[in-house]
Amino acid sequence: MSQPNQRRRRRSVGAALIALTLITATGCASSGEAAPGDSSLDVIFPILRPTLDVRDNAAQTLGIQLLVNEPLFVYTPDGEFVPRLAESVEQPDPLTFVYTLRDVTFSDGTPLTADDVVYTFDLHRDPESTSVMARYWGAVESVEATGEDEVTVKLSASDPEWPYTVAKTGIVSAAYYEANGGQAGTPGAPQIGTGPYVVDEFKASAEVDLVRNPSYWGEEAPYESIAFTAPKDDNSRLLALQSGNYDALLLPPLSQVKALSAVPGYVASEITDTSTYRINFDLTKPPFDELAVRQAISHAVDRDAIIGAVFNDHAEPADALVPPPILEVAGEPGPVAEAYDGFARDFDLDLDQAREYLAQSSVPDGFSFTVPVQQSDPAQTLIAQIVAQSLAEIGVDMTLAPLDDNTYIQQVYFDKDIDGLSIDSWSAGSPEPAGMLFNAYTPGIFSNVSQLDSAAVAAGLAEYRELPVDSAERQPLLLDVLTEIHAERPTVPLLYPNLVFFTAEDTTVSGLNGFWWLSPLYEIIAPAS
Amino acid sequence: MSFSSVKEPAPMSLAAAGPDALDHRRAVRWSEVRLIATVIAKRLLAGVVVLFIVTVLIFLFIHAAPGGPEVAIAGLDATPEQLAAIRELYRLDDPLPVQYWTYISSALTGDLGTSFMLREPVADAIGRALSGVTIPLIIITWTTALVFGVSLGYISARKRGQLLDRTIVGITVVGATAPMFATGLLISTVFGVQLRWFPFFGSGSGGLDTLYHLVLPALTMVIVMLASTTRISRVRFAQVLEEDQYAFAKARGVSPRAIFGRIIFRNSAVQLITWAGSVIVGLMTGLIIVEQIYSLPGIGSLLITAIGSRDIPMIQGITLVIAVAIVLVTIIVDVLCIIVDPRIRRGMEADA
Numbered sequence: 001m002s003q004p005n006q007r008r009r010r011r012s013v014g015a016a017l018i019a020l021t022l023i024t025a026t027g028c029a030s031s032g033e034a035a036p037g038d039s040s041l042d043v044i045f046p047i048l049r050p051t052l053d054v055r056d057n058a059a060q061t062l063g064i065q066l067l068v069n070e071p072l073f074v075y076t077p078d079g080e081f082v083p084r085l086a087e088s089v090e091q092p093d094p095l096t097f098v099y100t101l102r103d104v105t106f107s108d109g110t111p112l113t114a115d116d117v118v119y120t121f122d123l124h125r126d127p128e129s130t131s132v133m134a135r136y137w138g139a140v141e142s143v144e145a146t147g148e149d150e151v152t153v154k155l156s157a158s159d160p161e162w163p164y165t166v167a168k169t170g171i172v173s174a175a176y177y178e179a180n181g182g183q184a185g186t187p188g189a190p191q192i193g194t195g196p197y198v199v200d201e202f203k204a205s206a207e208v209d210l211v212r213n214p215s216y217w218g219e220e221a222p223y224e225s226i227a228f229t230a231p232k233d234d235n236s237r238l239l240a241l242q243s244g245n246y247d248a249l250l251l252p253p254l255s256q257v258k259a260l261s262a263v264p265g266y267v268a269s270e271i272t273d274t275s276t277y278r279i280n281f282d283l284t285k286p287p288f289d290e291l292a293v294r295q296a297i298s299h300a301v302d303r304d305a306i307i308g309a310v311f312n313d314h315a316e317p318a319d320a321l322v323p324p325p326i327l328e329v330a331g332e333p334g335p336v337a338e339a340y341d342g343f344a345r346d347f348d349l350d351l352d353q354a355r356e357y358l359a360q361s362s363v364p365d366g367f368s369f370t371v372p373v374q375q376s377d378p379a380q381t382l383i384a385q386i387v388a389q390s391l392a393e394i395g396v397d398m399t400l401a402p403l404d405d406n407t408y409i410q411q412v413y414f415d416k417d418i419d420g421l422s423i424d425s426w427s428a429g430s431p432e433p434a435g436m437l438f439n440a441y442t443p444g445i446f447s448n449v450s451q452l453d454s455a456a457v458a459a460g461l462a463e464y465r466e467l468p469v470d471s472a473e474r475q476p477l478l479l480d481v482l483t484e485i486h487a488e489r490p491t492v493p494l495l496y497p498n499l500v501f502f503t504a505e506d507t508t509v510s511g512l513n514g515f516w517w518l519s520p521l522y523e524i525i526a527p528a529s
Numbered sequence: 530m531s532f533s534s535v536k537e538p539a540p541m542s543l544a545a546a547g548p549d550a551l552d553h554r555r556a557v558r559w560s561e562v563r564l565i566a567t568v569i570a571k572r573l574l575a576g577v578v579v580l581f582i583v584t585v586l587i588f589l590f591i592h593a594a595p596g597g598p599e600v601a602i603a604g605l606d607a608t609p610e611q612l613a614a615i616r617e618l619y620r621l622d623d624p625l626p627v628q629y630w631t632y633i634s635s636a637l638t639g640d641l642g643t644s645f646m647l648r649e650p651v652a653d654a655i656g657r658a659l660s661g662v663t664i665p666l667i668i669i670t671w672t673t674a675l676v677f678g679v680s681l682g683y684i685s686a687r688k689r690g691q692l693l694d695r696t697i698v699g700i701t702v703v704g705a706t707a708p709m710f711a712t713g714l715l716i717s718t719v720f721g722v723q724l725r726w727f728p729f730f731g732s733g734s735g736g737l738d739t740l741y742h743l744v745l746p747a748l749t750m751v752i753v754m755l756a757s758t759t760r761i762s763r764v765r766f767a768q769v770l771e772e773d774q775y776a777f778a779k780a781r782g783v784s785p786r787a788i789f790g791r792i793i794f795r796n797s798a799v800q801l802i803t804w805a806g807s808v809i810v811g812l813m814t815g816l817i818i819v820e821q822i823y824s825l826p827g828i829g830s831l832l833i834t835a836i837g838s839r840d841i842p843m844i845q846g847i848t849l850v851i852a853v854a855i856v857l858v859t860i861i862v863d864v865l866c867i868i869v870d871p872r873i874r875r876g877m878e879a880d881a
Contacts (some may be wrong), residue, residue: 050646050834058604128614130603135611186649187657203652204647205834206826207731229731232821232830235714240730242722406596406839413605414612429606439606447605 039527040225042508044240044249046232050204051221053185054170055123055131058253059427062168062210063517064228069170069193072099072117073163073231075431075518079329079509081163085112085171085194094158095141102151104217106173107198112143119174121153134427135445158465161438164430167518169196194518196221206230241266241502248525249502254314255379258501266502267509273499274514275427276318276328276436277306277383279492280449285420287363294489296357297421299350300390307495310382314500318493319343320482322425322436325514330433331475339479343486348491354394366395369419373400374408377425383494413446422449425497431515433478434464441485450490457484462505501525552590564874565864572863576856583682583852584636584845587630598645599623601838619645619841632845641843641849646834654831659850662732662820662827665740667812669747670754675805677751678758680874683793685759686766697759705756709815713749713822732825746823750815754808762802765797772796798869806862810855 049061057065068075072086083089086099104112114507123129125137140161146152154252155162173192190199196218197210208228212221229246231237234256241249241263252260261268279301280419281288286296319340327336360366371388373381381402388398398421403411411417412424426447428436438461439445443453460481467474485491499516503509506528516524599615600605616622620631635642641651681701683692704712721729732743769775769792780787817829824830828847835843867873 050644050838051648053644053648056646056648058606127610128618129611130602130615130618132606134603135606135608138608183649184649186650188653201734203732203826206824206830229824231730232824235710236717236822236824237729239714239717239722242726243728243729404596405837407594408596409600409605410596414600414607446607446609 007274017224032192035209038225039055040227041223041248041522041525042227043229043521044237044246045228045230046251048205048208048228051185052191052199052202053210054120054172054438055129055133055190058132058168059429063171063521064210065191066170066195066518067210067226067520067522068194068195068199071167071169071171072101074520075164075167075515077513077516077519077524079431081167085117085316095155096433097153097155097162098146099151101151103149104194105215105294106176106194107192107213107215108173108176109215110173110175111169112212114147114149116174117171118145118150118394119144119177120169120171121151123172123177124169133165136161136168140447158387160465160467160469161430161432161435163460163469164432164435164518168252168430168477175206196522200225221448221520222527223522224493238263247504252500252502254311255499256485257314258312259338259447263502267505269501269503269509269512270314270498271512271514272316272323272325272496273426273427274323274431276323276496277379277425277494278318278321279387279425279494280422280424281487281490281492282418282420282449282451283453283490285414285418286418287361287367290361291489292361293359293363294492295346296354296361296394297391297396298347298377298489298492299357300394300396301347301387301492302349302390302492303347303494305390306383308384309386310379311495311497314498315495317344317347317499318496319347320486321491321493322433322478322482323428323433323496326431326436327428327433327478329431330478331472334373335479336474339482343482343501346486346489353395357383358394358396365473366397368370368397368399369421370399371421371423372403372408372411372418373423374405375402376405380423380425381495385462386404387423412449416449416451423494424449428514431518433474434461434481437461437478437485441490444515452485452488452490454484454488457481460484553835561874568863568867569860572860573858576853576860578749579856580849580852584633584849585629586844587848588632590623591839591844594839596839598839598841601840602645623799629848632842636845636849641846644840646840647843648836651773651842654843655846658826658828658831661690661735661739662743662825663816663829664815666743666750666819666825666827667809669740669743669811670750671805671809673747673750674802674808676752678760679756679801681755681759681765682762683766685763686770689763689767694763698763701756701759704752705707705754707752709749709753709818710822712752713746713819716745716749716752717822721749730824730829742823742825742839746825749822750812750819753815754811758804758808762797762801765800766793769793769796781864782859795869799873800864801867802862802869806858809858813851813854 046060049056052065052068054065054069070084072084072310073081074084076082085102085104087102088100090098092098099173101112101114101117106112121143124131124133125140125143139155139157139162141154141156144152170193176192177184183189185191187202187204192198194217196213196216197215199208200211201207201209204466206229209225210227211225216295223488231240234253237249237252237256238259240246241260258269279297281294283289303317307313307317320343324333324336324340371384374386381400384400388400391398412422423478426436426440430441439447441448441452443458462475464474464477467477501509501512503525507525508528509525511519511524587678597616598619599612599621602615604613620628632642643649644651644654647654681697685697688694717729720726727744727747728742731742733739775788775792778792816827817833820829831843832847835847
């Protein structure tokens with residue numbers, strides 16, 4: 001862990017040194033003395049967003065946002081929803097949520113009001129909202145301030161993801177947003193909130209420096225400051241860790257884990273992530289509209305080779321789109337394992353079986369097509385190359401077409417303008433067990449890449465939405481839905497990549513899971529003492 | 530050049546020169562000022578045409594690229610309605626000529642628009658990137674590369690064919706032929722990680738701290754620029770050193786300082802100034818790489834991010850600023866060449 005202001009002191013020493021350095025071409029770094037409980041956490045982050053506006057941050061970068069802008073409820077690593085800015089929530093009926101707010105102030109001293117909560121929610125649910133989380137607000141019918149410290153939310157239909165949406169939504173100051181004319185969260189008007197940290201300095205997409213909120217209403221956070229930086233390439237990331245200036249490196253590319261593991265002074269924490277690399281078939285495009293073709297490809301892909309060669313074994317074979325830990329939230333692991341073992345048999349590498357299926361199709365001698373790959377994800381390209389080699393074994397000729405992110409997203413998700421097969425990585429947007437299925441297989445939405453339109457799947461998911469959160473029927477129902485999906489083979493699940501944190505030896509890591517970003521980072525990476 | 534041009538000037542006051550000589554000098558100076566003003570006006574006019582063409586081309590390229598900014602803004606979870614609303618919000622469905630007119634008419638009033646991704650005025654973001662990283666980096670790199678390059682070129686020219694000459698040329702060429710990212714990696718490893726003399730990550734907290742953070746990026750670019758600067762200056766210095774005027778001046782016992790200033794440097798000035806301008810233009814492309822290597826939030830990083838997310842106002846703003854900078858550098862180079870070399874002035878007067 002970096003010592004008190006060590007980074008800043010190093011900067012000032014460095015600044016003083018520059019004059020000498022430029023003249024004498026000599027210099028040296030310096031370190032400061034530690035004061036107990038007065039430390040910083042310097043983190044190398046995979047990516048930083050262009051703003052700290054709550055509309056622009058989702059998933060990993062919410063881990064930063066929520067340190068400044070607290071949600072009404074926090075989702076803990078134990079799977080509990082703990083009140084934060086809300087003191088309590090009541091449900092007079094299944095579709096109505098009444099939140100009573102805590103009496104706290106923003107870091108500029110102004111009090112948190114119900115209007116701030118309404119304003120924040122409206123930022124996401126406005127029909128013209130640019131929010132990356134807008135989709136999650138589709139079921140919200142109204143949000144009203146029903147008292148000075150009371151907000152009432154009415155849903156138009158049951159939405160199992162709603163509690164998670166609340167936990168992902170940091171509350172902003174309406175007055176601050178209005179005063180800054182749409183520029184709140186930019187370097188010129190850094191974000192303010194009620195959280196344990198305030199923004200000290202923000203450089204778009206490059207650095208976020210947070211310092212303790214001196215007037216924070218809750219328990220004081222253990223670090224005086226938390227700083228995030230995002231290297232722009234693998235070499236910079238490795239050198240940064242080697243420099244010893246950082247306390248943690250989060251979510252490195254798995255191909256780099258071996259090199260990073262050799263850096264002394266750091267401990268790797270590794271778990272299975274809540275994302276899935278997969279092959280998607282567009283069920284409307286020939287010849288992928290034929291089940292036999294999809295089955296042939298399912299048996300031709302060498303998943304172990306991909307895991308070994310691309311991920312250096314830092315991944316697990318995937319048997320369905322949803323990683324098992326997500327389904328286990330809604331029940332016991334046993335039934336999930338049993339169902340997944342059944343799915344796995346249909347993805348075994350078996351070239352003879354693959355050729356047999358292809359022989360039953362309209363393209364028994366094989367066919368050719370082009371697959372788009374995202375240049376920003378080297379793993380995707382490597383996977384595609386291995387898949388191409390595998391498919392060549394059964395006479396299918398796959399050509400790679402590298403695309404930049406925007407073009408890829410436009411062609412694959414929005415326009416569906418591809419030959420019929422794509423390879424991507426899909427992440428769970430929340431711990432809700434059905435979240436990935438809602439995303440991937442709801443007819444008509446962009447993220448339904450396979451364009452699956454199954455009445456059985458739709459009915460199963462609709463039934464699921466109506467079940468209470470604690471219902472024992474949830475997991476069996478989702479396994480039934482997965483079985484229906486599997487029968488159609490819209491997807492070849494390839495692997496669940498691991499999630500890796502490298503942390504300094506004088507810190508401890510606890511409660512790490514795929515949704516670590518919903519919990520305060522200082523609770524996951526804590527000072528050892 | 531005539532031999533008389535290297536004569537040491539005879540001491541003579543303006544008063545002693547008489548009123549006619551004074552008037553003549555004033556007339557000459559005035560004609561030079563007019564000539565320079567004419568050149569600047571012509572170049573500015575040509576620059577405006579160039580800028581217009583650049584803005585049109587960039588505008589067309591951006592709109593020809595697949596995937597609009599709404600993809601990057603709303604992300605994978607976007608709904609069709611949301612994408613349509615964003616396109617409407619930013620008037621992306623307006624006819625292209627209307628969009629271009631909106632952009633160019635705002636730009637002419639100094640308003641470069643608001644970045645889609647950064648949610649702030651493009652001018653603010655560009656100003657921050659320029660003042661915080663790019664301009665200091667260019668100034669440090671440019672002056673260092675020129676001072677060291679010209680010095681090494683001069684030493685090389687004086688010692689041409691000798692071991693020192695070969696050593697200088699050899700080392701600078703090795704530095705230039707290595708890919709910039711490899712040079713940056715080596716420098717970061719040695720001076721950043723091993724010796725820990727300088728930071729190799731980010732741009733610091735402003736002022737001297739930022740300069741401290743820019744030492745290694747500047748060093749990386751200087752190493753790349755040094756070979757060409759050294760080679761250009763060496764060749765020109767060597768040519769001058771072989772000219773008769775140099776030999777005569779030396780034989781006449783003209784002081785080494787005067788020989789350097791009045792013969793060697795002055796006769797090499799046009800080439801060096803032209804090259805110095807080219808170095809600045811070259812630095813702008815090198816910046817993109819070096820800012821990536823050292824994770825610097827400068828204009829190059831801003832441009833890459835903007836292109837990736839189709840941030841149209843930001844791409845247009847940055848390319849316009851770069852184009853303006855290049856046009857200005859070209860004008861300054863032309864004017865300086867006219868000032869330092871009377872032959873160019875006479876040639877232009879004759880043309881006129």
